[in-house]
Structures are given as C-alpha cells and as structure tokens.
Amino acid sequence: MEQALALAKDIGFSHAALLDPSALEARQDVRAMCITGKCRMYGKSWSCPPACGSLEQCASRMKRYNTGIIVQTTALMQDEFDYESVKETEKKHKQMFMTLTRQMRLLHGNCLPLGAGACTLCRTCTYPDRPCRFPEKRFSSMEAYGLLVSDVCLKSGLQYYYGPKTLTFTSCILMKEGIAQ
Numbered sequence: 001m002e003q004a005l006a007l008a009k010d011i012g013f014s015h016a017a018l019l020d021p022s023a024l025e026a027r028q029d030v031r032a033m034c035i036t037g038k039c040r041m042y043g044k045s046w047s048c049p050p051a052c053g054s055l056e057q058c059a060s061r062m063k064r065y066n067t068g069i070i071v072q073t074t075a076l077m078q079d080e081f082d083y084e085s086v087k088e089t090e091k092k093h094k095q096m097f098m099t100l101t102r103q104m105r106l107l108h109g110n111c112l113p114l115g116a117g118a119c120t121l122c123r124t125c126t127y128p129d130r131p132c133r134f135p136e137k138r139f140s141s142m143e144a145y146g147l148l149v150s151d152v153c154l155k156s157g158l159q160y161y162y163g164p165k166t167l168t169f170t171s172c173i174l175m176k177e178g179i180a181q
C-alpha cells in the first residue's frame with residue numbers, strides 16, 4: 001500500500017490515503033441521488049446506474065476487496081463560477097486516475113477503480129444501443145456504487161472540503177492486500 005500511495009503522489013494527486021474498508025457501504029440514499037441528481041447521467045452511460053448494476057451487485061463486488069487507496073485532486077478556483085477550473089480539474093483528475101489504475105493493475109492485477117463522475121472516455125456513450133467501446137477501461141463513480149464520498153474521505157483520514165474557493169475531486173481503487181492475482 002505504501003507503494004500505491006507513493007505512486008499516487010508521483011502521478012500528481014494532491015492527497016492520497018489508505019482507504020478504510022469499513023467505509024465501503026453501498027447506500028440506498030446515495031444511489032437515489034443518482035436518479036434525481038444534478039449530473040443527469042442516470043440511464044445515460046454504461047458506467048452509471050442502472051447499467052453499472054444494482055446496489056446489491058455493487059456491494060457484492062466491493063466485498064471482494066479488503067483494502068485500497070483514496071486519491072484527491074484539489075484546485076483553487078477564482079470564484080464559484082470558475083467553470084473553466086472545474087472542467088480542467090476534472091479532466092486532470094480523470095487522466096491521473098486512469099494512469100494510476102493502469103499502474104495498479106500492472107502491480108496488483110485485479111483492482112476495482114471507482115472514479116469521480118460518469119465515464120467520459122467517449123464523446124458520446126453508446127448506451128443503451130450498442131456495447132461499451134472500452135469495457136476494460138471504463139469505471140463507475142464512487143457515488144454510482146452507493147458510496148457517500150465525504151464519509152469515505154473522513155473515515156480514511158482525508159478532508160472532503162479544503163476551504164473556500166477550493167474544488168476537490170475524489171476517487172478510489174480497491175485491492176486485495178497481499179494477494180497477487
């Protein structure tokens with residue numbers, strides 16, 4: 001895990017910590033937010049509900065892993081309408097998370113990456129008419145799996161909010177400690 005944390009820092013994440021597995025609770029209230037949430041991606045992507053699986057299926061997948069790391073990208077915004085920084089930070093976070101996932105799969109084999117927001121690998125998702133173009137590369141968000149991100153952060157010793165004019169994207173990778181797969 002120390003190696004994973006060092007790698008996360010090398011890649012450029014602002015914060016990284018060991019994930020507390022007890023925080024991996026698939027919550028119905030979080031899943032419900034997907035349906036009514038402002039991201040408006042429910043039913044629009046293979047990475048999002050309902051295509052990513054029922055809450056029970058997501059919980060069962062997470063139970064296969066006993067450890068993990070949580071990573072964050074924090075940026076300073078000029079003001080709350082600084083949409084450019086929001087877009088740039090999201091893009092940077094997703095790119096770094098893809099790099100981290102690739103490296104962790106090389107080092108640890110099977111991992112479960114859970115990102116921030118819907119999959120944006122393709123300009124337009126093929127859902128629901130055609131199969132996903134990159135099933136091996138796509139990942140769902142922490143929220144899609146019913147995780148309350150603030151709770152996972154706090155239980156894992158990370159802040160969720162870093163103060164006025166800051167913006168933070170959070171993702172995690174679940175792994176099986178000590179088991180080469």
Ligand code: SF4
Pocket residue numbers: 045046047119120121122123124125126127131132133134135138
């Ligand atoms: S890889 Fe493309 S097709 Fe698959 S979930 Fe992501 S955006 Fe959709």
